[in-house]
Amino acid sequence: MGMTEDPKYYSIKVNWDDDKGGEVSSEGKLGIKIVRPKGDESTPDMYTPEHLFVASAAACFMNSFIYFTRKMHIELKSFECEGTGTLEQVGKSFEITKIEIKSKVVIDSKDLRSKIERAIYLGHKYCFIGNSMKASIAYEDEIIVE
Amino acid sequence: MSDESHEYNVKVDWSHEKIGYFTVDGKPEVEVASPPEFDGPEGIISPEDLFVGAATSCFMTTFIAFTGKMRFDFNSFSCEGRGTLEKVEKGFQFTKIHLRANVTVESEELIPKAERALELAGKYCLVSNSMKCPVEHETHVTIR
Numbered sequence: 001m002g003m004t005e006d007p008k009y010y011s012i013k014v015n016w017d018d019d020k021g022g023e024v025s026s027e028g029k030l031g032i033k034i035v036r037p038k039g040d041e042s043t044p045d046m047y048t049p050e051h052l053f054v055a056s057a058a059a060c061f062m063n064s065f066i067y068f069t070r071k072m073h074i075e076l077k078s079f080e081c082e083g084t085g086t087l088e089q090v091g092k093s094f095e096i097t098k099i100e101i102k103s104k105v106v107i108d109s110k111d112l113r114s115k116i117e118r119a120i121y122l123g124h125k126y127c128f129i130g131n132s133m134k135a136s137i138a139y140e141d142e143i144i145v146e
Numbered sequence: 147m148s149d150e151s152h153e154y155n156v157k158v159d160w161s162h163e164k165i166g167y168f169t170v171d172g173k174p175e176v177e178v179a180s181p182p183e184f185d186g187p188e189g190i191i192s193p194e195d196l197f198v199g200a201a202t203s204c205f206m207t208t209f210i211a212f213t214g215k216m217r218f219d220f221n222s223f224s225c226e227g228r229g230t231l232e233k234v235e236k237g238f239q240f241t242k243i244h245l246r247a248n249v250t251v252e253s254e255e256l257i258p259k260a261e262r263a264l265e266l267a268g269k270y271c272l273v274s275n276s277m278k279c280p281v282e283h284e285t286h287v288t289i290r
Contacts, residue, residue, distance in 0.1 A: 007232040008183050010194045014202045016223035024199040029191050036207040044172045049204035049273050050154045055168045056196035058158045062166050063180040079160035087152040094272040129193050132240040134276055
């Protein structure tokens with residue numbers, strides 16, 4: 001799906017900024033403030049590494065799906081998805097064992113339905129991030145004609 | 147942390163072209179897009195950045211948790227993460243993440259403690275443990 005087969009590198013910097021958290025940044029991009037998860041006491045307005053992990057899977061599915069709609073020349077009205085990750089104890093440590101992604105695609109003609117289904121299927125199959133995780137990813141997709 | 151399970155909910159909304167937003171209830175919206183090497187725009191966080199950022203920041207939060215348990219203070223922590231995305235049989239996949247952390251402490255006797263906390267953080271970082279690829283750690287502890 002890439003233009004070339006060369007490996008690609010992603011560099012990220014994390015700096016601790018006080019006793020609770022820090023900032024995740026990548027050169028030239030907006031930084032994201034993150035905080036240590038602490039059950040319900042976690043600072044509610046800051047992200048945790050766990051949220052970034054789930055966001056990476058859900059956003060990668062969006063990119064992968066949009067890529068295939070472009071390739072297949074299909075127009076869509078809207079796309080949204082919700083990802084839920086489950087963190088559980090595995091042996092002595094914790095792992096995100098499951099990610100559920102529910103998506104909703106809105107199109108304006110029912111003739112596009114089968115093409116959209118195909119783009120969704122390919123979007124799942126070639127989601128780089130989902131394929132890089134141990135967790136099983138369960139997708140639930142809804143196509144709405146408006 | 148208790149041994150019950152926890153859930154993390156994230157919402158993603160496509161905006162236009164290859165750009166969208168993700169958010170979590172009560173937290174700021176973050177713009178996200180395909181990276182430039184996959185025909186996306188420059189300067190916007192990509193899911194690939196988030197994936198590497200999740201491992202890098204989890205290493206930090208796990209390290210902080212262990213310094214708390216071991217009851218010692220450190221002066222600074224910074225970490226650089228580099229993820230390698232490579233073509234495998236079924237499309238692209240992350241094949242390696244390399245983390246390079248720098249920690250400074252007040253005195254000589256805190257060095258082995260900080261090294262131990264870094265070692266435990268590498269072992270118990272739950273985000274790294276949730277990834278298929280190996281995560282390498284390179285750590286430096288110095289006095290400041």
